[in-house]
Amino acid sequence: MAKNDFDELMSIGVDIGKDVFHLVGFDRNGQLVLRKKIKRMALAATFEELPRCVVGMEACMSAHFVSRTLRKMGFEPRIIPAIYVQPFNKGQKNDYNDAEAIAEAALRPNLKTVSEKTQEQLDLQALHRVRSRLVSRRTATMNQIRAFLIEQGITVRKSVAALRTSLQAILDNRDDEMSLRIRKLILGLQQDWIWIDKRIEMTTSEIEGVSKSEASCQRLMTIPGIGPIISTAVVAAVGNGEAYDRGRDFAAWLGLVPRQHSTGGRTILGRITKRGSRYLRMLFLQAAQVIMMRPKNWPKFSFGPWLEAAATRMQHNKLGVALAELPPEHRTLT
Known part of the structure; x- marks a missing residue:
């Protein structure tokens, strides 16, 4: 396969898998000229033989690594949210059809793409993600202790x-109210809880260290309700x-x-969309509740x-959502 065979290549869609990538490419006339399956390890060698063009891929695991690799080689990578690829999917779902849809979506001029994350952001x-998993595991451990x-x-x-x-105190003074086996199980869960607490403290300390050294985090923390956790989460997500x-x-x-579900000139608004990062949305809503x-x-x-006036006319949870999405011009950024 030589570069001359694909001189008119306009865009390539890459369906990223764990071990195998599927490539579909279109020329300037919209004709399919590339349809290939490659191993992950052959990514650089395969693209080295192709002319530089737009390369689209869905936002997924390793997409940012692939994007950085191709950008260094001179390509123009575009990471596309999966929801924007779906309208271009034709026929039944398979890897080649997905790659073809990605290649078509990558050429749309007004399509919103995902910003490429640096290694520091990842x-x-x-x-x-580790801290979130540990917090969830700690909650599950406490709930199991309560249940027992x-x-x-x-x-x-x-x-x-x-x-x-x-x-x-319960384990020391009320052991006559529980069997020996249950007491041993609860003691084991207590040790798990202590270990998880230590892991959470270590991870939180590392996150706080990043917030102190990162200028973007320091600017974000001037906003009321924003601390090290939220500021670093925002920087990790959107740079x-x-x-x-x-x-x-x-x-x-x-x-x-x-x-929004508007039609016929009528604007119909419903509940919040709950699209995007669930983790960040949760953090912002918690910050709003604290304020x-x-x-x-x-x-x-x-x-x-604004908050004092809104509190007199809005239900509590609605007010929390409104505060969480309040535009920056209404916040203290100095």
């Missing part, structure tokens, strides 16, 4: 602090935010704007008058 994103205690007729107040302070023209676009990507818990601090914020 590392930071990995830290957040209730089975023995022992209840604990609803809070992490209550269970943390009461558990050892410097150059993909968004305004704050409203970022809120739409997070899924915090109303779902709403302290009304005495509202006058200190640039959006304080």
Whole structure:
């Protein structure tokens, strides 16, 4: 296969798999001129023989690595959200049809693409994913301890602090109310809990260290309610935010704007779309709830008058969503 065979190559769609990639390419006339299956290890060697052109791929695992590799070789990679590829898919689902749809979508001039992540962003994103998994595992461990205690007729107040302070006293003083086997199981779960706490503290400390050294994180933390966790999560997800023209676009990507179903000149708005990053959306909503818990601090914020007025006419949860997606011009950024 020589470069001359594909001189008119305009775009290539890459369907990324774990071990195998499927390539489909179109020339300037829209004719299919490339249809090939390659191994992951042969990626660089295969593209070295192709003329430089637009290369599309769906946003998925390893897409950013592939994009960086091809960009270094002189190609123009475009990472496309899967939801924007679906309208171009023809026929039944298979790898070649997916690659063909990606190749067509990559040439659309107004199509929104995903910003290519740097290795530092991917590392930071990995830290957040590990921390999120550990927090979820800790919650599951605590819930299992509560369930075993209730089975023995022992209840604990609803809070992490209550269970943390009461558990050892229960194991020491109420062992006559539970069998030896259950007591051993709960002791084992308690040790799991302690170990998970240590892992969470270590990961959180590493994230906080990044927030102190990263200028973008420092700017984000000037916004009320934004701390090391949220600021680093935003930087890991969107970098410097150059993909968004305004704050409203970022809120739409997070899924915090109303779902629209308008027709016949009538604007019909529903619940929030919940598109985009579920993890980031959760963090922003939690930050909004924290701010709403302290009304005495509202006058200190640039959006304080808006929040005080909105609190009189909006339901609590709706107010939290509205605050979470508040455009930057209403926040203190100095």
